[in-house]
Amino acid sequence: MSSTSLIFIISFMALFSYWLAIKRSVTVAGGPKKIKQLVSLPSQYGLLTAFWCGIPAILFLAIWSSFESTVIESILVNNLPSKIQALSEQDLGLYINNIKILAETISIGQMGSIEDPAFVQSAKHLISIQSNAIWLKTALVIIIAVSSVLFLLSKISMTFHARNNIEKIVKGLLFTCSAIALLTTIGIVMSVLFESIQFFSAVPITEFLFGTQWSPQIAMRSDQVAGSGAFGAIPLFVGTLLISAIAMTLSVPIGLMIAIYLSQYASQRVRAFAKPMLEILAGVPTVVYGFFAALTVAPLIKSMGMAIGLSVAAESALAAGLVMGIMIIPFISSLSEDAITAVPTALKEGSLGMGATQSETIRKVLLPAAIPGIVGAMLLAVSRAIGETMIVVMAAGMAANLTVNPLESVTTVTVQIVTLLTGDQEFDSPKTLAAFALGLMLFVTTLALNIAALKIVRKYREQYD
Amino acid sequence: MTKKTPERDNTAIIKAGLSKRHRKETIFRTMGLTSLVIGFCLVLFLLSDITHKAIPAFHQHWVKLDVNYDAEWLGYEAGDSSLEDLSYRTVFRKSVYQMFPEVSGRKNKRKVAGLFTTNAEFKIREQIIANPELIGTTKPLWVRIDDDVDVYLKETQNIGEPLIRIDEFEASLVKKLYDSNRIEKRFNFEFFTSGDSREPELAGVKGALMGTALTMLVTLLLSFPLGVAAAIYLEEFAPKNRWTDIIEVNINNLAAVPSIIFGLLGLAVIINIFGLPRSAPLVGGIVLSLMTLPTIIIASRASIKAVPPSIREAAFGIGASKVQTSFGHVLPMAMPGILTGTIIGLAQALGETAPLLMIGMVAFIVDVPAGVTDAATVMPVQIFLWADSPERAFLAKTSAAILVLLGFLFAMNASASYLRRRFESN
Numbered sequence: 062m063s064s065t066s067l068i069f070i071i072s073f074m075a076l077f078s079y080w081l082a083i084k085r086s087v088t089v090a091g092g093p094k095k096i097k098q099l100v101s102l103p104s105q106y107g108l109l110t111a112f113w114c115g116i117p118a119i120l121f122l123a124i125w126s127s128f129e130s131t132v133i134e135s136i137l138v139n140n141l142p143s144k145i146q147a148l149s150e151q152d153l154g155l156y157i158n159n160i161k162i163l164a165e166t167i168s169i170g171q172m173g174s175i176e177d178p179a180f181v182q183s184a185k186h187l188i189s190i191q192s193n194a195i196w197l198k199t200a201l202v203i204i205i206a207v208s209s210v211l212f213l214l215s216k217i218s219m220t221f222h223a224r225n226n227i228e229k230i231v232k233g234l235l236f237t238c239s240a241i242a243l244l245t246t247i248g249i250v251m252s253v254l255f256e257s258i259q260f261f262s263a264v265p266i267t268e269f270l271f272g273t274q275w276s277p278q279i280a281m282r283s284d285q286v287a288g289s290g291a292f293g294a295i296p297l298f299v300g301t302l303l304i305s306a307i308a309m310t311l312s313v314p315i316g317l318m319i320a321i322y323l324s325q326y327a328s329q330r331v332r333a334f335a336k337p338m339l340e341i342l343a344g345v346p347t348v349v350y351g352f353f354a355a356l357t358v359a360p361l362i363k364s365m366g367m368a369i370g371l372s373v374a375a376e377s378a379l380a381a382g383l384v385m386g387i388m389i390i391p392f393i394s395s396l397s398e399d400a401i402t403a404v405p406t407a408l409k410e411g412s413l414g415m416g417a418t419q420s421e422t423i424r425k426v427l428l429p430a431a432i433p434g435i436v437g438a439m440l441l442a443v444s445r446a447i448g449e450t451m452i453v454v455m456a457a458g459m460a461a462n463l464t465v466n467p468l469e470s471v472t473t474v475t476v477q478i479v480t481l482l483t484g485d486q487e488f489d490s491p492k493t494l495a496a497f498a499l500g501l502m503l504f505v506t507t508l509a510l511n512i513a514a515l516k517i518v519r520k521y522r523e524q525y526d
Numbered sequence: 527m528t529k530k531t532p533e534r535d536n537t538a539i540i541k542a543g544l545s546k547r548h549r550k551e552t553i554f555r556t557m558g559l560t561s562l563v564i565g566f567c568l569v570l571f572l573l574s575d576i577t578h579k580a581i582p583a584f585h586q587h588w589v590k591l592d593v594n595y596d597a598e599w600l601g602y603e604a605g606d607s608s609l610e611d612l613s614y615r616t617v618f619r620k621s622v623y624q625m626f627p628e629v630s631g632r633k634n635k636r637k638v639a640g641l642f643t644t645n646a647e648f649k650i651r652e653q654i655i656a657n658p659e660l661i662g663t664t665k666p667l668w669v670r671i672d673d674d675v676d677v678y679l680k681e682t683q684n685i686g687e688p689l690i691r692i693d694e695f696e697a698s699l700v701k702k703l704y705d706s707n708r709i710e711k712r713f714n715f716e717f718f719t720s721g722d723s724r725e726p727e728l729a730g731v732k733g734a735l736m737g738t739a740l741t742m743l744v745t746l747l748l749s750f751p752l753g754v755a756a757a758i759y760l761e762e763f764a765p766k767n768r769w770t771d772i773i774e775v776n777i778n779n780l781a782a783v784p785s786i787i788f789g790l791l792g793l794a795v796i797i798n799i800f801g802l803p804r805s806a807p808l809v810g811g812i813v814l815s816l817m818t819l820p821t822i823i824i825a826s827r828a829s830i831k832a833v834p835p836s837i838r839e840a841a842f843g844i845g846a847s848k849v850q851t852s853f854g855h856v857l858p859m860a861m862p863g864i865l866t867g868t869i870i871g872l873a874q875a876l877g878e879t880a881p882l883l884m885i886g887m888v889a890f891i892v893d894v895p896a897g898v899t900d901a902a903t904v905m906p907v908q909i910f911l912w913a914d915s916p917e918r919a920f921l922a923k924t925s926a927a928i929l930v931l932l933g934f935l936f937a938m939n940a941s942a943s944y945l946r947r948r949f950e951s952n
Contacts (some may be wrong), residue, residue: 104592130801160542228849232763238755239764242777242823245816249787252794324557335562338569344939345572346877347904348927352913356921357575389567394565404862416540418547420554448784451906455913475786475880482793485884500790504783511782515775 064126067202071118074203075111076209082110085214101223109223110213112230118206125198133190141183160184166190253504255496263491264292269498271295275472277463277481277492291493294502298459300378300471304453305446307382307467308389313439315386316393322399323394325423343391351455354384359456366468374458374470381456382467385449389442396441399432400521401427433521440514444507450475474499576932580925582680586672586727589642589703593621593650594664614654618647626699636695641703643670643727652863671709673919674727679709691918715832718924721760721892722908726919729912730739731927733894735805737878737887737902744811745818745875749867752815753822755856757864760823761854781820788817789884797885804886805901813881818871825867828860829860867943873935879906906913 084108090096096103134157138146143158163184217223260267272293319339323332359380366373373379404427412422428435458470459480481496593952595617622639623629629638646669653667671679679685685701692700703709718731756777764770773937774858792813796802804808832857857864882888887903888911894901904909905927912924 105804123941125631127800145640159590162669228847231849235755235759235763239753239759239773239823241752241816242756242780242819243773245819246776247794249783249791251788251790256794315564317563318558322555326555326558330758331562335566338940341573341936342565342569342942344873344877344935346879346906346931346935348877348913349572349576349932352909352924352928353575353886355913356579364935376648386570391563421547423554444782445784446661449788451700451884451910454880455884473785475573478786478790479880479883482790483886483888495589495789497794500787501614504787507782507784507787508779509778517829522649 064122067122067199068119069205071115071122071202073116074118074206074210078114078213079107079111081210082217082278083107083215086217089217089219092178098219100220105223105227106217106221109227109230110210111229113209113213115207116230117209118202121205122198122202125201130199131195133194136190137183137187139437140186142179160187164188165237212525228229233350249504253497253501256494257501260491260494260498263494268292269294269495275462277477277495292491294474294499296463297472297474297477297499298456298502299463299465300461301473301475303378303465303467303471304382304385304473305443305455307379307526308385308446309439309443311383311386312442314392316390316442317393317397317435319390320397320401321423321428325419325427326400339391342387345388345449347388347449348455350384350388351451351453354380354456358384371468374469376456377456377469378457378467379467381453384456385446385452388449388452389446392445393438393442395437397431397435398433398517400438402475403434404430431515437514437518437521438515440510444510444514447501447510448475448507450479454479476502478503532708535793540708550604557651563757569870570886576928578925579925580929581922581924582677582928583717584714584924585680585711586716587679587711588668588677589671590622590710591618591642591646591669592625592664593617593649593653593667594624595654595661596620603791614651617650627701629699632795634695638699640671641675641696643672645670645728645827647883650674655852663693670727676727677922679704679711701752710810719925720912722890722903723892724890726915726917726923727921729920730863730929731951733891734903734927735907735930736894736896736910738900738904740807740895740902741750741810741814741904742876744808745815746868746872747823748812749815749818749871749875753819753868754826757823757826757830758852761827762848762856763811776824777820781824784880785878786880786884788813789881791816792881792885803899803901805889805891806899807887807895807901807902808898809885810882810887810902810904811898813876814878817878817881818875821871822864822867823876824865825870826860829863829867830856832863833859859930862945864950866942866945868936870943873938873942876938877906877931877935879910882907883910905934 083103083106086099087093087096088100090103099106103345105409137157137160138153141156145153160183163180164187253295262459269292273295274291274293275296276291305472319335323335327335355376359375359377362377362383363373363375408426408430409422412426413419417425450457453473453476457476458472461469461472462469464471478499480498481492481499587937618633619639622642624633626638629635635926649669653665653845654661670676674691675696678697680688682689682692685697685704689697700709716728717730718735719732720728721733723729746883760770760774764773776905789813796809797804802812805893827912837859838851838856841855842848846854882904891901891903909924909927909931912920912927
C-alpha cells in the first residue's frame with residue numbers, strides 16, 4: 062500500500078479512535094449523566110487518543126520511508142553474486158539501476174527478450190523484496206496505531222488528566238513548527254557548504270576567489286578542471302557589484318527623497334495616492350521587471366547610445382541596473398520613511414521653533430537622527446540587489462567580462478548559478494558544484510549585510526525607546 | 527540656520543539670508559516632489575508599456591479554409607474502421623493548393639501552406655472523426671492563421687505590402703485571402719484554455735495557471751499552519767532564552783535570504799536527498815512555502831502581539847489553560863492580521879521565479895498538470911520562457927501573460943489591504 066493511502070487509513074483510524082475514546086470515557090464515568098466525575102471532558106480523551114493513534118504511526122512511516130530505499134538496496138547487493146559485488150562503486154550503482162529499470166518493466170508486464178538469467182533473477186528478487194517491504198510497512202504502521210490506541214483506552218480512568226497531556230503534545234507540535242525555520246537555515250547552510258567543499262577540493266579556493274577568468278564550459282573536460290583557471294569568480298563579483306551600484310545610484314536619491322517628501326511635506330491626499338503607487342512597484346514580480354529590462358529598456362538605451370555615437374552592448378549592465386533600481390525604490394522609500402517617522406517629534410519641533418526652515422530641519426536634524434535606520438535600509442537594499450536573479454538573468458549577459466563600463470555586457474553571480482544549474486546536469490561535475498560555491502558566496506554576503514543592517518536598526522531603536 | 531553669537535543686528539543678518547534660505551527650501555521641496563513624480567512616471571511607463579504590448583495577444587486572426595475531404599486524398603476506402611491514421615496532411619495541403627491554383631513551384635507551395643497554423647491537419651482529423659459523413663464533400667473550416675501572418679495583419683498599414691517576416695509573395699496571398707473575406711479577427715479565448723506550445727498561435731496559459739494553482743495550494747497548506755503555529759509558539763509559549771533568541775534572529779535573516787538560495791536548497795535537499803520528482807508543483811510548493819514562512823511568521827507574531835492582554839487574563843480567570851486561551855481567544859482575534867500576512871506572503875510566492883528554475887520547473891510542458899506530482903510550470907516561469915522565445919508573436923503573449931499575473935497579484939494585494947483596513951477600524 063502506498064504511503065499516501067496509509068496516511069488516509071491512519072487519519073480514518075484516528076477519527077474512529079476519537080469516537081471510541083469518547084464512548085469509553087462515558088462508560089468509565091458510569092453513564093452520560095456522570096461525566097462530571099471525570100477530570101477531563103470526554104472530547105479531550107477523544108482528542109488525546111486520536112493524537113496517540115496518528116502521531117507515532119506517522120512518525121514511524123516517515124522514518125521508514127526515508128530509510129526504505131537504502132535498506133532494500135543493501136539487501137539486494139548482499140544477495141548478488143560475489144563477482145558483481147566486487148565491482149567499483151560506480152559500476153555497481155549502474156548495475157543496480159539497470160536491475161531497478163528491469164524490475165519496473167517486469168512489473169508492468171512488458172518483458173522483452175532479454176538477457177542474462179542472473180540479471181532477471183535479481184530483478185525478480187528486487188520485486189519480491191519491495192512487495193515484502195510494503196506489506197511489512199503496512200502491517201507495522203497499523204499495529205503501532207492500534208496498540209497505542211488500545212494502550213490509551215486502557216489508561217482512561219476517573220483521574221487521568223487528558224487535557225494536560227493534550228497540551229504537552231500541542232506544545233511539542235508548536236515547538237517543532239517554530240524549529241522548522243531553524244532547520245531551513247541549517248538545510249541551506251549544509252546544502253551549499255557540502256557541495257562547495259567538494260568543489261574546493263577540485264578547484265583551489267584562492268583560484269576561485271581571486272582568479273580573473275570565468276569560463277566553466279571548458280571544465281566539462283575533466284583534465285582541464287584545475288589547471289585552466291576557468292573558475293575565477295572575480296569577473297562575476299565585479300559584474301554583480303557594478304549592476305548593484307547602478308541600481309543603488311538610481312534608487313537611493315529617488316527613494317530617499319520620496320521618503321522625505323511623503324513623511325514631511327505630502328498632504329493626506331498625496332499620500333493616499335502615492336502609497337498604493339509604491340505598493341504597485343513593490344508588488345511587481347521580478348520576472349516582469351526582467352522582461353521590461355530586456356525588451357524595452359535595453360533596446361531604448363542601445364538606440365540612445367547609437368544616436369550619440371556610443372557603442373552599447375545589447376545586454377548592457379546599465380539596462381539591468383536601472384531596472385533593478387526601479388525595483389528597489391519602494392523598498393528604500395518605505396524603510397527610510399519608517400526611520401524618519403521614528404525620530405521623536407520633539408527634535409523636529411525644537412528645530413522648527415528655533416526658526417529653521419523645514420528643509421533645514423530635515424537636513425540638519427531629522428536625517429542625522431535617522432541615519433542609522435537609513436543606513437540599515439541601504440544595506441538591506443544592497444543585499445536585495447546582489448541576490449536579485451530574474452532581472453539579470455533576462456537582461457544581463459552570460460559572458461564574464463571583467464569591466465566596469467556600464468555600457469558593456471557583464472554577468473553576475475546569480476546569472477551564473479542559473480546558467481550552471483538549468484538544463485542537463487550531472488551532479489558531481491565541477492560545473493554544477495561551482496554553482497553551489499557561488500551560492501555559498503551569495504548566502505554569506507547577504508547574511509552579513511542583513512545581520513549588520515538588523516544590528517544597526519536595533520541599536521538605533523533602543524536609542525529613542 | 528540659527529546664529530548663536532549675540533550681535534546687535536541679528537534680525538538684519540537673518541533677514542538678509544532669508545530669501546536664499548527660502549529658495550533652498552523650495553528647491554528641496556521640489557526635489558522631493560520630482561522624485562515622487564519620477565516614481566509615478568516609472569509605474570505608468572512600466573504598466574502602459576506592458577499593456578500596449580499585450581493588446582494584440584487578445585485577438586487572433588482566423589482563416590477560412592475550403593477543405594476537400596476527398597476519399598482518395600485521405601487514403602480512405604469504404605468500410606475502413608479506423609479513421610485515426612488517414613493522410614490528413616495530404617488533404618490539408620491539397621485543399622490549400624486548390625484555393626490558390628495559380629501558385630506553382632515547391633517553394634511557393636510551401637509558403638502557401640505556411641500561412642495556416644500547423645495544427646490545421648489535426649483540426650481536419652477531428653472533423654472527420656467526429657463526422658465521417660464528411661468524406662467526399664467540400665466544406666469550409668475556420669482555422670487559426672500562422673503567427674507571422676497574424677503579427678503582420680496586426681501591424682501592417684496596408685495589406686499586400688511586405689513587412690518584417692512576410693515577403694511580397696506571401697503578402698499578396700494574404701491580400702487575396704483578405705479581399706475574399708476569408709480572414710476574420712476573433713477574441714482569443716484559446717489563450718486561456720490551451721496549454722503551452724512551440725507555435726505562438728496555439729500557445730495558451732492554462733497549463734501555467736493550473737501549475738500555479740497547484741503550487742500555491744501546496745504553499746498555502748504548508749506555510750499557513752506551520753507559520754501560524756510557529757508564531758503562536760514564539761509569542762505565547764516560548765521561554766525567553768538563548769534558543770528562542772536564535773530562532774527569532776534566524777527568522778528575520780531568512781526573510782532576507784535571496785530567493786535563489788531557496789532554490790539551491792530545494793535542488794540539493796528536496797530533490798537529491800529526499801528524491802521527490804523534479805519539475806513538480808509539490809517540490810515548488812515546498813520551496814516557496816519555506817520562502818514565505820518567515821513573512822507569515824513575522825506578520826502573525828505582530829498580529830498576535832497586538833491582541834490586548836486583557837483577553838488572555840479574562841480567559842485565564844475563568845479557568846482556561848494556556849493552550850485553550852491561545853487557540854480559543856487570542857488566535858481568532860489575531861486572525862485578520864494573520865490572513866493579511868499570509869496573503870502578502872502568497873503574493874510574493876506567486877510572482878517568484880528564480881527558485882523554481884533551480885528545481886526544474888522551467889521545462890517545456892504542453893500538458894495541463896492534473897496533480898501535484900505531475901511535471902508543471904507556473905505563470906512567472908511561463909513568462910520567462912516566452913520572453914526567451916525568438917518568435918515575434920510571443921512578445922504579445924508574454925505581455926498578456928504578465929497582465930494576467932499582475933491582475934492576480936493586484937487582486938491579492940487589494941484584498942490584503944482591505945482586510946487590514948477593516949481590521950484596523952475595529
